[in-house]
Amino acid sequence: xxxRSTQRKSSVRSSCLRFQHTTCVNKTEPEDGAIxxxxxxxxxxxxxxxxxxxxxxxxxxxxxxxxxxxxxVNIQEMLSAKLTLSSTEEDKLVLDFTQPSSDYxxxxxxxxxxxxxxxxxxxxxxxxxxxxxxxxxSFEKSVMxxxxxxxxxxxxxxxxxxxxxxxxxxxxxxxSFEVSLPAEMWPNEQVExxxxxxxxxxxxxxxxxxxNYRIVWSYMKKNRHSDSSQFGIHFxxxxxxxxxxxxxxxxxxxxxxENIGPYY
Numbered sequence: 085x086x087x088r089s090t091q092r093k094s095s096v097r098s099s100c101l102r103f104q105h106t107t108c109v110n111k112t113e114p115e116d117g118a119i120x121x122x123x124x125x126x127x128x129x130x131x132x133x134x135x136x137x138x139x140x141x142x143x144x145x146x147x148x149x150x151x152x153x154x155x156x157v158n159i160q161e162m163l164s165a166k167l168t169l170s171s172t173e174e175d176k177l178v179l180d181f182t183q184p185s186s187d188y189x190x191x192x193x194x195x196x197x198x199x200x201x202x203x204x205x206x207x208x209x210x211x212x213x214x215x216x217x218x219x220x221x222s223f224e225k226s227v228m229x230x231x232x233x234x235x236x237x238x239x240x241x242x243x244x245x246x247x248x249x250x251x252x253x254x255x256x257x258x259x260s261f262e263v264s265l266p267a268e269m270w271p272n273e274q275v276e277x278x279x280x281x282x283x284x285x286x287x288x289x290x291x292x293x294x295x296n297y298r299i300v301w302s303y304m305k306k307n308r309h310s311d312s313s314q315f316g317i318h319f320x321x322x323x324x325x326x327x328x329x330x331x332x333x334x335x336x337x338x339x340x341x342e343n344i345g346p347y348y
Contacts, residue, residue: 177207177265177275180298180305195219195256199288200227200281202297203258212299213262216244216290218281220257227259231277233266241280275299 134140185191185203195201195217205214216227227244244259265275276298278291291297 176302177269177299178302178305179205179207180274180300181292181295191217194290198290199283200279200290202279202290202292205297207299208262211262211264212275213260215247216259216261216279216281217256218259218283220254221283225257225281225283227261227282228280229261229263229277230280231263231275233269233273233275235276271301271303274301274304 132140183204184194184201191201191203196219199219199221201217203215203217205212216229218225218227229242229244230239231242232239240263242261242263244261247258247260249258263277276296278289278296281288281290
């Protein structure tokens with residue numbers, strides 16, 4: 085009886101035993117005796133050049149440009165002439181239009197069609213002045229000059245005064261005007277103006293065939309009317325050249341103002 089109970093107790097003990105499965109991990113023991121795990125991710129390290137004996141700076145020497153762009157001789161002469169202008173010539177304002185009355189037949193034709201035409205204009209030291217002819221449609225009439233110094237971002241209206249002609253006629257009347265110039269004008273600025281005739285509730289404009297009358301710096305007019313047009317180059321109203329065949333494709337030009345027409 086005693087033997088049998090002992091066997092029963094041993095079987096109960098064996099049934100309660102459980103084996104725990106463990107995962108083997110490769111471990112290494114460094115020199116200092118600490119155990120490390122090979123599966124642990126390595127920490128990122130930043131290494132500078134001087135840690136490896138290299139220099140922290142790098143010097144690059146550029147040699148002189150030995151392959152210049154081939155620009156036609158005529159273009160070089162044109163550009164050099166522009167840069168060598170004397171200060172007196174560069175500071176001079178000039179009319180960028182012919183006197184309307186210089187061609188009398190065309191002047192009378194414009195007066196007949198538009199009822200108004202600029203007759204004559206001249207530059208003074210600090211102003212410009214001129215005369216305007218209008219067709220005598222009615223006794224009550226007014227004439228003004230609309231002028232801008234910033235490409236029509238703003239403008240000023242200057243009233244014209246009636247002038248008694250030496251030989252008056254019933255066909256037309258004459259008015260005169262004088263407009264003061266700004267105290268300072270930058271080399272890329274210009275003056276533009278047009279003439280307005282108000283009569284019988286209507287307005288009639290003379291804007292130089294849609295181009296406006298312009299007063300520019302002498303160097304701008306010289307460049308615009310030079311022979312450079314033979315090479316497809318023209319100078320815009322701000323003095324920077326634009327080129328149709330790409331000689332100066334990256335030269336800045338204020339092309340946004342190219343399409344601005346007359347004021348009205």
